[in-house]
Amino acid sequence: MIEKLFIIVQKELLDNLRDYRSWITGLFWALFGPLILGGMIMVLGNTFRDRAEAPLTLPVSGAERAPNLIAFLEQQDIIIEPAPADPEAAVIAGDINVALIIPEEYSEEFSAGETATLQLVLDSTRQSASPDIERTEDALKTYSSYIGVMRLSLRGVSPEVVRVIQIEEVDTATPQSQALIFISMLPYFIIFAIFNGASPVITDATAGERERGSLEPLLINPLPRGWFAMGKMLSAVPFAITNLLITLSGFAAIFRLLPVEDLLGVQIGLDVSALVAIFMICLPIVFLACAIQTLIASFTKTTKEAGTYLPFIGLIPSLPGLALAFLPVKPDLWTMLIPTFGQQILINQFLRSEPILASNIWISSLLTILLAIAVTAIAIKLYEGERIISG
Amino acid sequence: MIQVQGLSKSFGKVKAVQDVSFFAPDGQITGLLGPNGAGKSTTLRMLYTLLKPDSGSAHVDGFDVRQSPLEVQRRIGVLADARGLYSRLTSRENIRYYGRLHGIESEVLEKQIDRLASLLDMQAIMDRKTEGFSTGEKLKVAIARALVHEPKNVLLDEPTNGLDVMSTRAMRQFIVRLREEGKCVLFTSHIMQEVAALCDQIVIISGGEVSAMGSPNDLREQTGQESLEDAFVAVIGSEEGLE
Numbered sequence: 001m002i003e004k005l006f007i008i009v010q011k012e013l014l015d016n017l018r019d020y021r022s023w024i025t026g027l028f029w030a031l032f033g034p035l036i037l038g039g040m041i042m043v044l045g046n047t048f049r050d051r052a053e054a055p056l057t058l059p060v061s062g063a064e065r066a067p068n069l070i071a072f073l074e075q076q077d078i079i080i081e082p083a084p085a086d087p088e089a090a091v092i093a094g095d096i097n098v099a100l101i102i103p104e105e106y107s108e109e110f111s112a113g114e115t116a117t118l119q120l121v122l123d124s125t126r127q128s129a130s131p132d133i134e135r136t137e138d139a140l141k142t143y144s145s146y147i148g149v150m151r152l153s154l155r156g157v158s159p160e161v162v163r164v165i166q167i168e169e170v171d172t173a174t175p176q177s178q179a180l181i182f183i184s185m186l187p188y189f190i191i192f193a194i195f196n197g198a199s200p201v202i203t204d205a206t207a208g209e210r211e212r213g214s215l216e217p218l219l220i221n222p223l224p225r226g227w228f229a230m231g232k233m234l235s236a237v238p239f240a241i242t243n244l245l246i247t248l249s250g251f252a253a254i255f256r257l258l259p260v261e262d263l264l265g266v267q268i269g270l271d272v273s274a275l276v277a278i279f280m281i282c283l284p285i286v287f288l289a290c291a292i293q294t295l296i297a298s299f300t301k302t303t304k305e306a307g308t309y310l311p312f313i314g315l316i317p318s319l320p321g322l323a324l325a326f327l328p329v330k331p332d333l334w335t336m337l338i339p340t341f342g343q344q345i346l347i348n349q350f351l352r353s354e355p356i357l358a359s360n361i362w363i364s365s366l367l368t369i370l371l372a373i374a375v376t377a378i379a380i381k382l383y384e385g386e387r388i389i390s391g
Numbered sequence: 392m393i394q395v396q397g398l399s400k401s402f403g404k405v406k407a408v409q410d411v412s413f414f415a416p417d418g419q420i421t422g423l424l425g426p427n428g429a430g431k432s433t434t435l436r437m438l439y440t441l442l443k444p445d446s447g448s449a450h451v452d453g454f455d456v457r458q459s460p461l462e463v464q465r466r467i468g469v470l471a472d473a474r475g476l477y478s479r480l481t482s483r484e485n486i487r488y489y490g491r492l493h494g495i496e497s498e499v500l501e502k503q504i505d506r507l508a509s510l511l512d513m514q515a516i517m518d519r520k521t522e523g524f525s526t527g528e529k530l531k532v533a534i535a536r537a538l539v540h541e542p543k544n545v546l547l548d549e550p551t552n553g554l555d556v557m558s559t560r561a562m563r564q565f566i567v568r569l570r571e572e573g574k575c576v577l578f579t580s581h582i583m584q585e586v587a588a589l590c591d592q593i594v595i596i597s598g599g600e601v602s603a604m605g606s607p608n609d610l611r612e613q614t615g616q617e618s619l620e621d622a623f624v625a626v627i628g629s630e631e632g633l634e
Binding site: 014015209 | 439440441442443461462464465467469471472473474475476477478479480484488489491492493494533536537
């Protein structure tokens with residue numbers, strides 16, 4: 001009897017392999033993650049590098065009113081240039097990131113020892129301008145406290161008096177952990193690829209079968225109905241696994257081909273053993289992805305309807321992975337109890353080369369497999385009912 | 392051999408089939424005649440195990456459709472109302488899939504496929520993908536795959552629907568041939584002429600119920616009408632939905 005299951009799988013494989021347009025679209029989704037991540041590393045890596053290396057050019061209006069300040073800024077490797085006639089318009093237009101305006105009263109106030117006002121024109125919402133803005137502000141604050149200290153010293157007051165506290169920052173973020181924000185998005189792309197590998201096949205084999213009018217004659221063949229549900233689910237597994245392999249190879253290739261070390265200042269250890277481990281961790285998700293989609297597609301009336309649900313279904317379990325990039329979650333037991341979430345944390349741990357509890361791997365795999373079995377059982381029940389014909 | 396006893400089926404409030412009983416013996420053609428929506432397809436669907444009857448029973452070669460559906464499925468060949476093919480597979484692959492699901496050994500299966508191909512005069516389209524086939528060509532593939540396991544009972548739902556004159560003729564000859572092979576043939580139709588020309592026994596269904604049953608002669612006698620067509624109309628009460 002079991003060989004009849006393989007007959008169904010075999011037929012669906014042949015049928016779907018001939019539908020090359022669908023599975024090529026599926027393959028695109030597998031490459032989507034590596035391409036996006038590669039692009040982000042390139043762009044953001046370059047920004048990091050530019051930020052550290054490029055000298056800051058600061059447009060200044062009224063530079064002649066504060067020769068002292070200008071000399072100080074130039075000492076800080078800041079290149080001073082005359083500001084455009086309308087600095088605000090230039091900032092709004094994005095021609096310059098920041099402009100310093102030295103008002104007419106400045107030299108008077110400065111000489112009188114009063115608090116002198118300087119104006120910075122900036123757009124705080126523009127992310128790309130923030131390094132320039134921060135550097136300008138830092139330089140101005142340094143100048144302010146430098147002059148302040150001088151003035152106090154002249155009056156015979158110790159500068160310590162106005163420095164009530166000094167903040168010493170102990171930043172535990174290594175350059176590597178900054179780069180790992182990118183890496184934390186990997187689980188999201190991996191799970192997304194698994195779901196998208198399976199969905200064209202499942203859509204065609206379930207909702208498509210009904211739409212073509214081939215489901216009714218198929219179900220008259222002497223097999224328990226549930227075998228059809230199982231056969232269709234299993235036939236999507238090789239496609240999902242292929243997508244998983246392609247995605248993982250894509251990530252490996254990107255970390256190998258791109259000068260990640262130059263761009264991010266860290267080396268990422270996505271070696272063969274880590275890839276194999278991640279692949280094994282994801283295998284239960286493959287079955288769950290196929291089972292869930294078989295179930296959903298079993299009660300959609302048309303392939304079009306299935307096509308509106310399935311990408312959404314793949315998004316839900318992969319979203320926590322996206323959140324993990326910004327909200328680190330500890331690998332506690334409860335996280336392992338949630339199928340796909342546990343795996344995403346485990347993948348992250350692998351990428352961070354953290355010690356991993358074998359029991360966590362077992363628990364998350366077991367629960368995911370159990371859920372896949374439960375979902376398959378529901379799909380089988382659906383196939384045994386009369387409504388399977390009409391959807 | 393198909394035996395139907397008091398079969399009923401409702402969908403919500405709609406009583407699709409009510410208390411339908413008939414007997415279709417081997418070596419005979421039994422026709423279910425009735426207007427569109429009379430309950431013919433629903434009756435057939437219960438016979439080929441797709442729908443479960445609300446009440447009553449149906450037996451194929453002595454096997455109950457509800458208790459032993461797999462035994463029934465092995466003994467029937469069905470041309471269902473839905474007769475979709477796999478358009479990316481060739482005719483041969485379509486037929487082979489069903490043959491393998493019936494557990495036929497591959498050597499025997501290939502011979503059987505070739506036999507059906509010549510019987511249905513479809514050798515030319517055997518190794519072409521079924522995408523773009525004409526209605527007649529698709530029907531041939533659908534029939535070949537339904538008969539690939541040489542079933543003793545053949546159920547055909549509106550087999551000549553959508554066919555041109557030549558294909559209809561060929562289809563009718565094929566049905567007669569099945570009778571000559573000693574099979575129990577049960578088919579539905581809303582075409583009076585077709586039923587009159589082919590059937591040994593006619594079951595007239597309207598409004599989900601059997602309104603008359605018997606050989607063409609029996610029906611003429613029962614209604615006192617000269618022609619079979621007049622007899623049908625007399626039984627059903629109107630010509631609506633018939634051709």
